[in-house]
Amino acid sequence: MKFAYFLSCINESMTREVDRSIESLKKDLDIVLFKLEKGACCGGSNLDYVSPEHFLVINGRNIALAEQMNLDLVTSCSTCLLTLRRAKQILDSSPDKRQFVNSFLANEGLSYTGSSDVKHLLWVITEDLGLSRLAEKVTTPLTGIRFAPFYGCHIIRPSQLLGRDNPASPSSLDLVVEALGGSLVEYPSKNKCCGFHTLLVAEKESLAMSGNAIESAIRAEADYIVTPCPLCHTALDAYQPKALEGRRVSRSIPVLHLSQIIGLALGHSREELGIDRHMIT
Amino acid sequence: MEHTFDIVIVGAGGGGLFAALEAIRTDPKVSVAVVSKVYPTRSHTSAAQGGVNAALGNKDRDDTVELHVFDTVKGSDYLADQDAVAYLCSQAPQVVRELENLGAPFSRFPDGSIAQRPFGGTVKDRCCYCADKTGHTILHTLFEQCLRRGVKFFNEYFLLSLEHDGGECQGIIAMNMRTGAIETFSAQIVILATGGHAKMYWNRSSNAAGNTGDGQAAALRAGISLKDMEFIQFHPTGLRKSGLLVTEGARGEGGYLLNRHGERFMARYAPQKMELGPRDVVARSMETEIIKGNGFDSDAGSYIELDLRHLGAEAIKKKLPQIRELSMHFEGIDPIEEPIPVRPTAHYSMGGIDTTMAKTAVRGIYAIGECACVSVHGANRLGGNSLLDILVFGKRAGQEAACEAPQRKALGITPAAVRRAADEIRSYASHERYERYGIIREELGRTMGDNVGIYRTGERLRQGVDAIRQLRRRFRHIRLYDTGTVYNTNLIQILELKNMLDLALCVAVTALERQESRGSHYREDFPLRDDAIWHKHSLCTMGEDGDIQLGNRAITMGMYPLEARSY
Amino acid sequence: MERREVSFRIQRYNPQVDQTPFYDNFKIAVEKGITILRVLNHIKEQLEPRLTFRAFCQAGICGSCAVRVNGISKLACTTQVWDELTGGGDDPILIEPLSNLPVIRDLLVDIDPVIEKLRQNQGWVVPSIPEEKMGFKEHAVSDDEFEVINAATDCILCGSCYSECSMMGVNPRYISPPVLLKTFRMNNDTRDTDGDERLRRVTADHGLWDCTHCYRCVEHCTKNIPIMDGIHRLREEAFERGMTGSEGARHAQAFFDDTRNTGRLREVTLPLRTKGVTGSFGMLPLALKMALKGRTPPLFVHRIAGIERIREIYRKLEK
Structure with a gap:
């Protein structure tokens, strides 16, 4: 399975362990990822406020780079996923906008046609690889480990644009945990917001959101939170001590990336997967 | 709690809101309160889908006010008062443009003008609309403009009684549904804008659960007459x-x-x-x-x-x-x-509180919209004329009220009246009572559908009248099971049922009396219109004994003489 | 007709007698095709006359009957019981009042806070035509102009988005999705003249820039209104109108600038650029701890391969 791989800014900086852990899995999962070195920051649902045209051209170009390789574009950041798919929906439904974007891409030999899909790594695991094949590859089942799956927002909502999980009761990440032999806890926060996107403008409120999620996972007696999104990871891990300030909880809870729990089940070491880089270990 | 305002408007649908807005625009010094049993945006105006008629001439350039009058009079089967219809139609273009000017979103023609489409019973295409959410958008626009103007709202208050001293308005008594407290609103002017009463047909009705004619029933009990109650429109679809x-x-x-x-x-x-x-x-x-x-x-x-x-x-x-x-x-x-x-399905009540250009016989008490009978709809209302009715007469009532209020003084509400209201509510919770709300309401709906429906006969109507009288007797034993004071919806249901029962009797009695077929009132035993005897309004008043007494009034004619009605 | 026994677990609370909310269970035989509202009516009429909820039009247009069904805010009158069955139909259907609004009794909440916020934020058209000239002339509005606000005028103020909103859950002072939608609807009405003032109000603290774009409002809007598109448009408008002084706007500007400069977000200085020097002071302890774990973003970001192409696009767009 070959894909173009979108490099997310956060995975290039704060959560470098995501791409590192994916690197160590590629062979096991028989996935080939071609890094989109020329891809630019998606704008994190911020670029279009300053200029909707920049947002369209930059992301049209990002997808066109994958089209040039005849590959679908995969990302492991949910906000990149949503941002790219938003651009894709606009471009796929408007010939005028496609033409506008392409007028900027021509001298690079690029053209947006809509031929490449934009997917999240989680979808590649559940759909392209398949859960049964994933399960077959497990060498160190996560038996007895209780996970609180935290989906975050931009991989399930708006469903009209994403269309895999039912946002009221998402299940894809749960199924991955089960395929890896882990067990699940029921808790109310799996489809809630981590607050990441307002951390810098409304910190107190954002921390209340992440704190609610962390606290409910702890109360449900989970051993780990697992998330498919590095932004959620940052809000839940790096900000965890701050988010738990003043809350009556007995402990902290480590937060793992999707790629890391797969890595663990496939027998990779914590160090290899960069788990020791987390703030809560 | 006692409140005092110059103008109290009961009901926050399009009519009540336009009246409030217009009163403040006419004279910013008058104090205006809107008292409503639902949040304004819940009002049944929101359910009006189709549109509002006005001879703007955006579609058919040769449309005129006169043609609109003709369609309305003919549609009414010549029961409407033609002076009122002339006023309604002549004000229509202005009031629709005004609403547009205030921000109501209308669907548009390619030239940017308000789009118009054909509607039932009209010779020209003059129905202005916003997709199929016309009433909803009008209601929200008026509510927004009332917020802008600082109109004072008393939301979720239930009207208990309308008070006057025999000739002059005193105000209203209402229950604050959140606290159960009985509160008085003393006012020089009361505008009733409480909507229709077709919910008495219950499951055979398109109406909202609360379209129980609260204002009509309060007016009836306050000695004000109701007009043309036999005319209930059944919407075809x-x-x-x-x-x-x-x-x-x-x-x-x-x-x-x-x-x-x-x-x-x-x-x-x-x-x-x-x-x-x-x-x-x-x-x-x-x-x-x-x-x-x-x-x-x-x-x-x-x-x-x-x-x-x-x-x-x-x-x-x-x-x-x-x-x-x-x-x-x-x-x-x-x-x-x-x-x-x-x-x-039972859809609209043409009949209602007897008014002359929005004013009742009691000085200072007005009624507008579906709760009133001006009469502009006569025996059958045209589609697109109900929104028009609330806008035109809502506006007029607001203007007149703002002019009249400063000239009159507040009379206040008597403690005896408040006691009466409180005693009644207390009595419902008596343990000796045993009748259940749901059963009486169900039987009322069935009786109305079976005996006072689209096709009527003297025999079925007589049975209907008897059945309703019987239900009213049983109502005296109705039991209130919820004795709490915070938002007691069980109590509200009972009070609404009482209103529906009183009004149902009016509908059945007048339908039995009218021995002809006209507009929505169709008697199989009298299948023809009989202008010689029945070209007149019917009136109902409530006697001391609670029974209904009947009367008549002549119809005001105008440009259009009686004609056979065919389409 | 398909028929089955269904359990309903309904939140109850009467402030006059109950210390805290509790749940009541009702098991009733339900036919396929029945809505949640019809179940509530049935329970009230046949089993528990004290059960308290609002309902009016019963046709999905008045917005009275919004409640949470199995945790999600919906109109009781348009929600089919059959669509809410889980666990093979054996799990009870949970019915609770909307979130983020004070409960008055049982399923009935106080929606005054929504109306109050509409009032504070001028949720009305301020028309260009003076009062005395009203009623004589229509504004010309093209169908395309109407289409921009068409969906937003569907809002019935049912409160579902208010109940679902992530930010509302942690900050009662937050402006809220329906008020932002109304602001969008007014500011994009070609007949309105007060867009600047309205936008000035909604960009204040607890306003427009505090939306986390979690998309819960859109996902659960009972009228399928694309509320986030309206919020996006308002944020664009803040830039168009030069209201770029807020932290949210500076944050967005940073993304724009970084993409031009390196093609990557320069996260290390993002707090500084968003919150200013004093504003980001409080973040230092966390930054130091992250540095110890090697999680600090690099001081100097690598430019992406071929950054010249991106700059070219920027240059061309600026023309």
């Missing part, structure tokens, strides 16, 4: 299962009515206007088809099909989105794929 309405706009856009032979049967009843005949004619034609066995059979009763498929997916999605949604939610049918099962 209610959804088979719920009675919920499919707008006339669906036929305006070109929908067909089909019987089970696939026949557009309206060709036999109204060959000229076909599906766009006036509502009473179309409703009766459908009922006749069903009685003759030409309807489709189902567990939920026989029905007729409203077929929109030939309009195409694009037009249905753009022009009738709510109808599509409603059909999918409540019938599980997508009108793009399948015809909608429909049958007539």
